[in-house]
Amino acid sequence: MEEKLSCVAKTLTTSPIQQLSFLAQRCNAINLAEGFPDFPAPLYIKDAAVSAINSDFNQYRHVQGICDYVARNTKEMHGIDVDPDTDIVICCGQSEAFAATMFAIIDQxxxxILFDPSYETYDTCIKLAGGVPVYVALDPPYWTMNPDKLEKILTDKTKALVLNSPHNPTGKVFTKDELDIIAGACRKWDVFVVTDEVYEHITFDNEKHLSIASLPEMQRRTIITSSLSKTFGVTGWRVGWAIAPSSVASAVRNIHIKITDSAPAPFQEAALTALNSLPSYFDSLRSAYQSKRDYMINLLQRVGFEMEFKPQGSFFVFAKLPETCLLSDVEFIEELIRRAEVVAVPGRGFFHAHPSTKYIRFAFCKSEDTLAAASERISRLVDEKGYLTLF
Ligand SMILES: Cc1ncc(COP(=O)(O)O)c(C=O)c1O
Incomplete structure (x- = not known):
């Protein structure tokens, strides 16, 4: 029956990333691959989840308080007025919010338009919805957006553009100038922008996250997707949302109800507690991740990576293998697992139309102990000059 699977399903195979994860598990490697913390979530939000379970929040549920918070926060952060009753859909994480949005707006x-490199799941969701992903390369080393390249790729077939800022895998935060250019192009071609803002609270060096929805005439064509996952280190809770003009939000809601009906009830209750955290929580989140970023960058620089671009947000470093390194990204990771018992992600999975096999993504959303142990193991592989023997 395999031949009867859908065309998109047939293209989905075990990725090199998954294969390397299996190898890493067998070797008991330190995991700098996965984009989620290995340290505990804040106790007060876990207590809220336990209390919600004990209070028997066991059924399908829509916690309006989340929408009220999201509307308030959108106003405070971006100056945008959003109606909590009509413009917000609570979903199972950003992932479902994004997929439901694609089903709501894409026809065969x-x-x-996607930027290359980009987070892997967008491509599949777009194809499942019948759409055709079209890629615009971001230019290394600073991952800048070239307006001419963007303009060339827009056509009257373009329905939407996906914008992820802060950006996985590069850690880039799109500048106001870049957002103005994207906004101008989307207005000109009458295109939706679907944003992924899951790293909205994780920015460094006073870099500020700006939502494109806040630019003139953009709210009516923007669907913001985000979640609790990264901000509170609870990727398994599956609580996220889409924010859109009411007619689009209503379509996304109808699709969400058909796919999953509701996000997990007890975790929606706990989300209320999390989202209403004191501002100091968000400040300490940023400064803790900035220290981890600096630690990771220092480590990589010390062993011979040229770190031209310092991540401005998210919790990833996307490091280029030096010219002297004859290994591809996958070969480098295989060696890193075997010889240092550390795993990270080969960058090729993030590139689509503009392939590259020379980048490695290191996740630094890990405890100090994990980062120190990784540093100790990686440092074992250096030559007398202090550089990795793999280079
Ligand atoms: C850019 C980006 N978007 C979305 C997600 C998934 O978010 P969620 O857990 O809310 O589905 C991730 C997880 O790694 C991510 O890196």
């Missing part, structure tokens, strides 16, 4: 053959 519609083109959707």
């Amino acid at each position: 053959g519609d083109e959707v």
Whole structure:
């Protein structure tokens, strides 16, 4: 029956990343691959989840308080007025919010613009919805967006553009100038922007996250997706949301109800407690991740990576293998697992139309102990000059 699977399903195979994860597990490697913390979530939000379970929040549920918070926060952070009753859909994480949005706006053959490199799941969701991903390369080393390249790729078939800032895998935060250019192009071609803002609270060096929805005439064509996952280190809770003009939000809600009906009830209750955290929580989140970023960058620089671009947000470093390194990204990771018992992600999975096999993504959302142990193991592989023998 395999031949009867859908065309998109047939293209989905075990990725090199998953294969390396299996190898890493067998070797008991330190995991700098996965984009989630290995340290505990804040106790007060876990207590709220336990209390919600004990209070028998066991059924399908829509916790309006989340929408009220999201509306308030959107106003405070971006100056945008959002109606909590009509413009917000609570979903199972950003992932479902994004997928439901694609099903809501994409027809067969519609083109959707993505930046290259980008987070892997967008491509599949777009294809499952019948759309055609079209890629614009971001230019290394600073991952800048070239307006001419963007303009060339827009056509009357373009339905939407996906914007992830802060950006996985590069850690780039799109500048106001870049957002102005994207906004101008989307207005000109009458295109939706679907944003992924899951790292909205994780920015460094006074870099500020700006939502494109706040630019002139953009709110009506922007669907913001985000979640609790990264901000509170609870990727398994599956609580996220889409924010859109009411007619679009209503379509996304109808699709969400058909796919999952509701996000997990007890975790929606706990989300209320999390989202209403004191401002100091968000400040300490940023400064803790900034220290981890600096630690990771220092380690990588010390062993011979040229770190031209310092991540401005998210919790990833996307490091280029030096010219002297003859290994591909996958070969480098295989060696790193075997010889240092550390795993990270080969960058190739993030590139689509503009392939590269020379980048490694290191996640630094790990405890100080994990980072120190990784540093100790990686440092074992250096030559007399202090550089990795793999280079
Ligand atoms: C850019 C980006 N978007 C979305 C997600 C998934 O978010 P969620 O857990 O809310 O589905 C991730 C997880 O790694 C991510 O890196």
